[in-house]
Amino acid sequence: MPQNMNQNHAITIDQEEVKIMMTEIKRPPKLLNKLAGGSSCCIFRVPRSLVEIKKEAYEPQIVSIGPYHFGNKDLEMIQEHKGRFLDDMLTRTGKSLDVFMNIIVSMDKQIRASYSESIDLGPNDLAKMMVLDGVFLIELFRKVGKLVSTHKDDPIFKMGWVSSFLVRDLLKIENQIPFCLLQNLFEESKDNNTRTLQSLILEFFNYAVDRQPTVLEKYKNLDGKHLLDIFRKSFINTKDKNSIYPEAVVGTNNLSYTVPRPATKLDVSGVKFKANNQADSFLDIEFHDGLLLIPQINMDDFYGSFFLNCVTFEQCYSDCSKHFTTYIVFMGCLLNTSSDVSLLSQNDIVVNYFGSDKDVAKFFKAVGKDIPFNIKNSYLKGVFRELDDYCRNGLLVRWAEFKHTYFGSPWVTVSAIAAFMLLSLAFVQTFYTVFPYYHSNGQK
Incomplete structure (x- = not known):
């Protein structure tokens, strides 16, 4: 019975179809040719x-x-x-x-x-x-x-x-x-x-x-x-970054790296922001003793288009550095919300011709989303490491948060001082109320 069933359901393969299929699988790819991963291939369709x-x-x-x-x-x-x-x-x-x-x-x-x-x-x-x-x-x-x-x-x-x-x-x-x-x-x-x-x-x-x-x-x-x-x-500075961050270059396998917090949170942690007007390129970001130096960038349609095409080229072409990818990821971490963009704008780092502050934050988040990125191989690995170490310093961060909480604005400062004075007066009043009582009992 099973043999009869197998014979009845036997499928005859059309040899002409086999030939067609063999022709198709031997046809070289057109939309992404088989040698597109080589160093000679450098012009790509955008994913x-x-x-x-x-x-x-x-x-x-x-x-x-x-x-x-x-x-x-x-x-x-x-x-x-x-x-x-x-x-x-x-x-x-x-x-x-x-x-x-x-x-x-x-x-x-x-x-x-x-x-x-x-x-x-x-x-x-x-x-x-x-x-x-x-x-x-x-x-x-x-x-x-x-x-x-x-x-x-x-x-x-x-x-x-x-x-x-x-x-x-x-x-x-x-x-x-x-x-x-x-x-x-x-x-x-x-x-x-x-x-x-x-x-x-x-x-x-x-x-x-x-x-x-x-x-x-x-x-x-x-x-x-x-x-x-x-x-x-022409924006990639060839100066030796090792002289600035030697500890981040030697023995990197034993170091841990994390992406930076948004600008407003770094600000609360005591990090200060300053526009680096001496830099030749907007890529030349540095961090020293709590000060993050970032060259000014004019966010407009030209830079928006330029950044996108550079990141695409770096993602598609394996034989090039990933400087623009690193920059976009770094700035995307800093500019997480419109408040972050506003903070960097106040420090003359971001000049916004792009639209609203929300539009700038949305742009960096969209470009940096889901793109492959390796901090340890990035040109800003020293900055990533130094920022992380600074934010892990508990005493500095606690003191910065205290100052931000109680002395972040004039009104908060006045309120804190007034509260302190009221507390002091209450203490003094209590002292002069209680002290005579104990003093008189002591004389007896």
């Missing part, structure tokens, strides 16, 4: 979990660079100007388009390996797109750097809203092309000027952040994977 934080921070609003948003109808306005910039360069250099096309074609494999997603363009079509985008960027930086002339009524420079969106779009992780490609095009089209491409890039973006020329000079030969990476690296 949905991060897109949901602020979609417009990742999607280009005015210009498409590279293949991910190529052909987007909403970005055609600036696309039409790329040919004009290319023509300007060809006219100035006297070189043919073939020269620049051949450069890109020779880099075809290297370019494709830079993207986490497979590019559905042939070598010639890819070269056309990359020449247009690459030359547009290089000429843009040259025009802003005043290395080449610009028409006084050029809308890209004359219309403020165009420049504002352009700066943000060029720092979005999905809107990048390999820096080595830009460097090759730049070298082929350069004249006798000795300025580096990196210096022109940093000068262009400096219109959004306004750093001192001496700071930019330090990074004029900075290497990077693309524009976002180069600009990100």
Whole structure:
């Protein structure tokens, strides 16, 4: 009986379906190629979990660079100007388009390996797109750097809203092309000027952040994977943190680390906050003897977009430091509520152009939520450790809490003094009431 049942329920496998399935499983992944974890892959699609934080921070609003948003109808306005910039360069250099096309074609494999997603363009079509985008960027930086002339009524420079969106779009992780490609095009089209491409890039973006020329000079030969990476690296100070926190670097395996408390709770514990106006970068946070030095940061749409794209790059690209991730996690711990943002604003650390204090706190909490983070490997591990040690010092914390409770405001202080005086007067009155009685009994 069981044998008959097995025979009756036997399933015949369609060999054609097997062939189709074998073809499908052998087809290489397109949305995240199998080598996307390698050091050559540095331009990524943004994970949905991060897109949901602020979609417009990742999607280009005015210009498409590279293949991910190529052909987007909403970005055609600036696309039409790329040919004009290319023509300007060809006219100035006297070189043919073939020269620049051949450069890109020779880099075809290297370019494709830079993207986490497979590019559905042939070598010639890819070269056309990359020449247009690459030359547009290089000429843009040259025009802003005043290395080449610009028409006084050029809308890209004359219309403020165009420049504002352009700066943000060029720092979005999905809107990048390999820096080595830009460097090759730049070298082929350069004249006798000795300025580096990196210096022109940093000068262009400096219109959004306004750093001192001496700071930019330090990074004029900075290497990077693309524009976002180069600009990100220009905020990473290379000074030796070991000299500031040697105890947090030696023997770290035996040390414990905890994330800091919110700013208002640290304030109650006696931690003081001060804007570090001498720092070259907002990343240069220090803690000394109860004083937390944090460089001033202007929270606006530019920084919001920049932070999100830097954190995304650091989370997707394994061969880079995690400075921005560390900074976002640290600030997210401090800015837990609108009261925390208000406290740091009062100390000139946070300049809020973002919206309400609640909006700033919500932003940092959303970005820092659920992202992998290792305190022991972070550049702020010394600050984490020092803050934790300070807050564990019971005597200092109790004294600070006492002062905050009874002397935190003038009215509380007056009330505490009045209560103390009343208590003292009551004690004196009691003393002079009781003392004569005992004194007279003693004489008897």
